[in-house]
Amino acid sequence: MGKVRPGVTIKGTKDGLLFILNDSCPFSRLLEELKQLLEYNHSSLWNGPDTKVLIKLGKRQITKPEEIALRQLFATKKNLLIQGFESEESSDLLHTSGVQMLAGTVRSGQILTHKGDLLLLGDVNPGGCVQSTGSIFVLGSLRGLAHAGSNGDETALIAASIFKPTQIRITDVISRPPDEWDESEVGMRFAYLINNQIAVDQVQSLSQLRPDMKWKENGRQRL
Template sequence: MSDLISIKGGRDGLRLRLDDSAEWASLTSALEQQLAQNSGFFAGARLILEIGDRAINDEQMAALLGIMQQHGVQLESLGATARESRNAARASGIVARPLPRYSEPAQPIVQHEHEGMLVTRTIRSGQVLRHHGHITLIGDANPGSEIIAGGSVVVWGRLLGLVHAGALGNPNVAVCALELRPTQLRIAEQITRSPDKAKNLGPEIARIEENQIVVEPWEGAKRG
């Protein structure tokens, strides 16, 4: 993982923070590498980009947008302290907002994966729930929905859509649900599809064992 980029979630969505003191070519290379290596997590995402005190021109703004578009990512807004950077964003049709000065350097993505998100609603078809850490959903994930997490996924309800845990590359995570019948189940780079089940088998947990996804009843799962 690069130490030039950090990711964090919040009520306003995913925020990507770039080191404002790094050499520009190194920074854009690190950004492209992060988006490529974690394509399962970032594809289709709408991000808020924070660049701190860095001043960028129209050409550099276009380069950032080009990298993101190449990897299927949309830039929601730009946070920057430099007016030049905010003007470049607005000239590209991107919402820009002032940003407090960075008080500490960016930290690697992996240092934030422990952070969790609690959601209490139904995720309907066409909706995507995405978070860099763990996700706990109290409700159902309907067919056609997607849950993408950097950590584990726990659903207190029916999980019937696509789910991808460990989407930032961590295989030591799990997917749990009261009814685990996703159209596609993915943990890190391992992928499987839910077998047809005549009835709900009760709470189940899925995780990687010996390089493959194993699903078992929650009561019989190994703890620890």
Template structure:
């Protein structure tokens, strides 16, 4: 009987079977034990599994070795490979997409201010001025120009302003234009996509906690 050192642990979860790989031993030992467990597994039929390498970073070659081993010695299918670590490039991308970029200026007609992440404008956005952000847009001033939040497709983003009287608001692919007739603006409002109507709607800022309770949780933004 082969001696196993529990370098590989299989656990059933609500999301299926997760195979945890020990992150303290050598990768070769992980492969050896995984091979032994696969050879002794008597179950039949295709089953999807998720491999979790915990705090071990797997190179592309190591990931391919795992795929090949599981394919050669079992009917299992690898759905995903997860870990608690990310590359420096991924970390930089996460930082860029989740930090608030602040400017203290007025966005005038013809000017375009574009950021990755959330945009905080301390000043006005004049008619003809445009702000684009992959995240949310917060305006500590008058929004009278164009604000486009979630430019890469995030429909959970919002546009908030101290005074809301925009030419146009866009969130992801949804557009809300100002009416042809003159209307008064409104103080302390935010725009969001109502999931029921799939349209952009306005609401008072005091309701933001109810409608967007995870607004400040960066891990809920689909990154």
């Protein structure tokens, strides 16, 4: 009989810990194995300093409830900080559909793809790429490549708290920002398509460009 592969393999990296999940293993078994590791294995790793965790999914595509279940398990160890989920599918971090909020860092060489509008709580490092069929909102630093409206949506936007991308793209229109960004320009900025060109503006102007995105309360629109 062949040797049965473990459901979970842990490796140390220069950035923290890598949890490799066997993509041929039933998800329920993975959860049970992780529970045994985290709750009943009294390793010094679980009680040490804050440690970044990257979870490799193989070819598995997890659902939102499955992601929540994984995060709840890791939350039992306060020093283990999940940075993201990495999938081998098209070399992407995650590939999912619908409007969604994700947390993590897109590192150099990684591609995060999404169907719909994406809210990313984290940074896009130089050499990293975020691609979405809808708009992209980065609550962090955008220092890599961002491609919104990848399926032809000309109303798609790209916004970031720190807006210093190496390249931005909306549909098939590409804009390379200046080599030197004006450091005095603070605050979130966003890019949009106008007259087949990409323009960048302060986020305060967003409600004028896209009145459909105004916050509504008690049936009344508010800026």
